[in-house]
Amino acid sequence: MSATGKVKPGYTRALDLKHGCIEMSHGSGGRAMAQLIQQLFMTAFDNEFLRQMNDQACFQSINGRMVMSTDSHVVTPLFFPGGDIGNLAVHGTINDIAMSGAKPCYLAASFILEEGFPLSDLKRIVDSMAKAAQAAQVPIVTGDTKVVEKGSGDGVFITTTGIGMVPEGIHISGDSARPGDKILVSGTLGDHGIAIMALRENLSFQTSIESDTAALHDLVAAMIAVTPGIHVLRDPTRGGVATTLNEIAQQSSVGMMIYEDRLPIQEQVQAACEFIGLDPLYIANEGKLIAICAAEDAEKLLHVMHAHPLGRHASIIGEVIEDAHCFVQMQTRFGGKRVVDWLSGEQLPRIC
Amino acid sequence: MSATGKVKPGYTRALDLKHGCIEMSHGSGGRAMAQLIQQLFMTAFDNEFLRQMNDQACFQSINGRMVMSTDSHVVTPLFFPGGDIGNLAVHGTINDIAMSGAKPCYLAASFILEEGFPLSDLKRIVDSMAKAAQAAQVPIVTGDTKVVEKGSGDGVFITTTGIGMVPEGIHISGDSARPGDKILVSGTLGDHGIAIMALRENLSFQTSIESDTAALHDLVAAMIAVTPGIHVLRDPTRGGVATTLNEIAQQSSVGMMIYEDRLPIQEQVQAACEFIGLDPLYIANEGKLIAICAAEDAEKLLHVMHAHPLGRHASIIGEVIEDAHCFVQMQTRFGGKRVVDWLSGEQLPRIC
Numbered sequence: 290m291s292a293t294g295k296v297k298p299g300y301t302r303a304l305d306l307k308h309g310c311i312e313m314s315h316g317s318g319g320r321a322m323a324q325l326i327q328q329l330f331m332t333a334f335d336n337e338f339l340r341q342m343n344d345q346a347c348f349q350s351i352n353g354r355m356v357m358s359t360d361s362h363v364v365t366p367l368f369f370p371g372g373d374i375g376n377l378a379v380h381g382t383i384n385d386i387a388m389s390g391a392k393p394c395y396l397a398a399s400f401i402l403e404e405g406f407p408l409s410d411l412k413r414i415v416d417s418m419a420k421a422a423q424a425a426q427v428p429i430v431t432g433d434t435k436v437v438e439k440g441s442g443d444g445v446f447i448t449t450t451g452i453g454m455v456p457e458g459i460h461i462s463g464d465s466a467r468p469g470d471k472i473l474v475s476g477t478l479g480d481h482g483i484a485i486m487a488l489r490e491n492l493s494f495q496t497s498i499e500s501d502t503a504a505l506h507d508l509v510a511a512m513i514a515v516t517p518g519i520h521v522l523r524d525p526t527r528g529g530v531a532t533t534l535n536e537i538a539q540q541s542s543v544g545m546m547i548y549e550d551r552l553p554i555q556e557q558v559q560a561a562c563e564f565i566g567l568d569p570l571y572i573a574n575e576g577k578l579i580a581i582c583a584a585e586d587a588e589k590l591l592h593v594m595h596a597h598p599l600g601r602h603a604s605i606i607g608e609v610i611e612d613a614h615c616f617v618q619m620q621t622r623f624g625g626k627r628v629v630d631w632l633s634g635e636q637l638p639r640i641c
Numbered sequence: 642m643s644a645t646g647k648v649k650p651g652y653t654r655a656l657d658l659k660h661g662c663i664e665m666s667h668g669s670g671g672r673a674m675a676q677l678i679q680q681l682f683m684t685a686f687d688n689e690f691l692r693q694m695n696d697q698a699c700f701q702s703i704n705g706r707m708v709m710s711t712d713s714h715v716v717t718p719l720f721f722p723g724g725d726i727g728n729l730a731v732h733g734t735i736n737d738i739a740m741s742g743a744k745p746c747y748l749a750a751s752f753i754l755e756e757g758f759p760l761s762d763l764k765r766i767v768d769s770m771a772k773a774a775q776a777a778q779v780p781i782v783t784g785d786t787k788v789v790e791k792g793s794g795d796g797v798f799i800t801t802t803g804i805g806m807v808p809e810g811i812h813i814s815g816d817s818a819r820p821g822d823k824i825l826v827s828g829t830l831g832d833h834g835i836a837i838m839a840l841r842e843n844l845s846f847q848t849s850i851e852s853d854t855a856a857l858h859d860l861v862a863a864m865i866a867v868t869p870g871i872h873v874l875r876d877p878t879r880g881g882v883a884t885t886l887n888e889i890a891q892q893s894s895v896g897m898m899i900y901e902d903r904l905p906i907q908e909q910v911q912a913a914c915e916f917i918g919l920d921p922l923y924i925a926n927e928g929k930l931i932a933i934c935a936a937e938d939a940e941k942l943l944h945v946m947h948a949h950p951l952g953r954h955a956s957i958i959g960e961v962i963e964d965a966h967c968f969v970q971m972q973t974r975f976g977g978k979r980v981v982d983w984l985s986g987e988q989l990p991r992i993c
Contacts, residue, residue: 312987318879318925319984323888342892343815344737344875345710347807351702358697359749359802361787385696397711399800401753433800435713437991443793448751448785450711450802455699463695523696527670536675540694573670632671635664639789 304328309408316402316436329412330432333419338395338430346430351394351454358385359450365639367414367444370484371499374447375417377575380504381526381641382449383425387506388522388578390461390513391453396422398449399433403442414445425504427451458517465520466541470609471587473580475508475594476501476602477553478530482572482637483561490565498557503576508599512580516590521581524574526641528632531570533579534617535631544612547629549622553602570619571632573640581609656680661760668754668788681764682784685771690747690782698782703746703806710737711802717991719766719796722836723851726799727769729927732856733878733993734801735777739858740874740930742813742865743805748774750801751785755794766797777856779803810869817872818893822961823939825932827860827946828853828954829905830882834924834989835913842917850909855928860951864932868942873933876926878993880984883922885931886969887983896964899981901974905954922971923984925992933961 304324314321331339338346362378372380379396386393398418402411422429480501487498505524513519521541525533530552538545554562554569562569576599582590587605594600607619617629656676666673683691690698714730724732731748738745750770754763774781832853839850857876865871873893877885882904890897906914906921914921928951934942939957946952959971969981 313990314985314987316879316990317984317987318881318884319923319986319988321986322879323983341814343741345708345741345743345805347706347708347741347814350705350707353702354699355702356697356699357747357749357802357804358783359751359800360785361751361753361800363753363787363789363793389695389697389699391697395709397709397802399711399713399802401713401715401798401800431710433712435715435798435991437715437795437798440792441715441795443789446753446787446789446798448711448713448753448800448802450709450749450751450800452709452804453697462693462699527668527674529670532671571671631675632669633666634671634673635666635669636671638665638668639787 304408306408306412311402311404311406311436313404313436316434322434326434329415333415334429336428338428348395353457354455356386356389356391356453356455358382359448360385361446361448362641363446363639364641366488369488369500372502373414373417374445375414376421377502377641378447378449379418379421380502380575382451383427383504383506384524386451386453387509388524389455390459390509391455393427393451393453393506396427396429396449396451397431398429398447401442401446402434402436403444404436404439406444411445459513461519461522463521463523463537463540466537466543466581466609467520468543468609468611469584470520470581471584471605472545472547472607472609473591473603473605474530474553475578475600477555478574479554479558479562479569479572481575482640483558485640486565486637487561498561501574501576503599505576505578505599508597511593511597512590515593516582516586518586519580519582522578524578526573526575529571529573530579531629532632538615538617542615544610544615545607545617546610547607547619549619551604551606553604567636570629571636573637575641656760658760658764663754663756663758663788665756665788668786674786678786681767685767686781688780690780700747705809706807707804708738708741708743708807709804710734711800712737713798713800714993715798715991716993718840721840721852724854725766725769726797727766728773729854729993730799730801731770731773732854732927734803735779735856735858736876738803738805739861740876741807742811742861743807745779745803745805745858748779748781748801748803749783750781750799753794753798754786754788755796756788756791758796763797811865813871813874815873815875815889815892818889818895818933818961819872820895820961820963821936822872822933823936823957824897824899824959824961825943825955825957826882826905827930827952829907830926831906831910831914831921831924833927834992835910837992838917838989839913850913853926853928855951857928857930857951860949863945863949864942867945868934868938870938871932871934874930876930878925878927881923881925882931883981884984890967890969894967896962896967897959897969898962899959899971901971903956903958905956919988922981923988925989927993
């Protein structure tokens, strides 16, 4: 935390976490900020690194290749069925780290708060982050807080950055898909995006669909334990499976063929998509991954995924093919073929 | 960069960097976002890590203890005499890393853009970041871009996160100040805050005062080369020297005595402070550090600082004393003493 500072008891005015709001002074670097950090963030995230009370966290060397990833989170609304911006921000960065096969080690969290934002909501978000970080066993070791005037932000934006360690012998990258490889997804598609959309649009079916927000590093660890040679992992967040597959196809200079009838999609999500007029292939997921591996590894990998709580509905959805145009195609339920293009324009703003 | 994706030539519509604006689609995860990342960020920040085109950057192990630090930047206005939000965001995080004595190794950068923000301004900011990162020899290895609706943000917010390596034998921390230690500052106080304030208030003297924004890691490296036993380093940003000294006093359970006549303050800054009614001790600096070291090391350290371009106006401004109340006191020019308290309330919002 920048400008932390152990606040002496005599100097402490307790934050009113029930009725208080963020004030500009909470971003000033002075006593009010020290109180906010001490009484809210330090209390929720407490660990040996934060207790160093410096503007940076210090820790032992990480042995092996490292990865680093960062994501800002601007999701609206801040609270949604199955999650909130807090655990989403923890899961999102853990997942970006995990998609290299790495074990996530440490997180940093930076908050941009809008003047007037209720402290009770902030506490709920911070507690949710703390819970997610603890469940994932990835400590939040450093942070920052800024405050902007009412009308210059939108409640709270959270940027998380993570670092992780890649196990020996693991080389997973978006440019490693090869013709003949199989394409797997770890579970049902579109749950996060539809949970958010249903809430925004106040649709009647909103309560039954929950965001899939989850940390996938444990599933990844199980997967690379049996198949260290996985070629590609990526989480299909913004832009959905369609855009993620197109990214990988471009990076690897290959084409892809997926099969509509193998896409795992919840009935409710399918129904909601038809109702709103959205294609589940383009909808953000926050607890799913795409894996691409050699054909001979696919069944073994699928088996391991099925045995993990976050991979129960995993499916082999297609294969990598040669294609100079790097097209992603889909064989439809009716036997036809169509190109599955990149997401164009903007479908679901501020979904994460 | 999340959801990067090499955009095939045939798919590319060139960004209109002169007249274009940020649209919601630039945050969608689809083609427009890929274009923005490819044509603006990747072009400016180009390095081997970004060229991996994955959602995380991968690099070799760092040998030794590591540090990690993060800061969101919400400064307004975005461009100011002596700098802009772009180089400020690079310098700010490099400095937080450097204040542990560490060599900064890698940066991550995450952008929250407001719909309608001119691409020409974004390009100016991104180019400034790239230049600052290159000058500091600290590559920006990964990033993220989010877009919020017009009115939900304020142009651009930038969160940078850095990691660094602490040299063997260096143990610098805010809790290490000891009675008898000397307190040094590396140069003139208040330049950044007054440059911003003068611009905001449209004061006539605005053109003559520039922000001191600068990366201090090279100065720190020179300092620890001669005095590896420095006890404390910290950059007095928000809350200024007064608040930073109070933080350190609390962490180390000591008191401090500083001398008003030894504080290096530019005449123009002093005049501006008197005019606006601000105390330079509470004003943010973005290219200055406070160093606390054993009395016998102080002159040697001062000598090294004077020899560095960023330490030319360094000064020994006081000493650490025993004080159960952890007060920071100042002996005034007229021989009196006063307590230099934490910043209370909010003096200069959105200064960094």
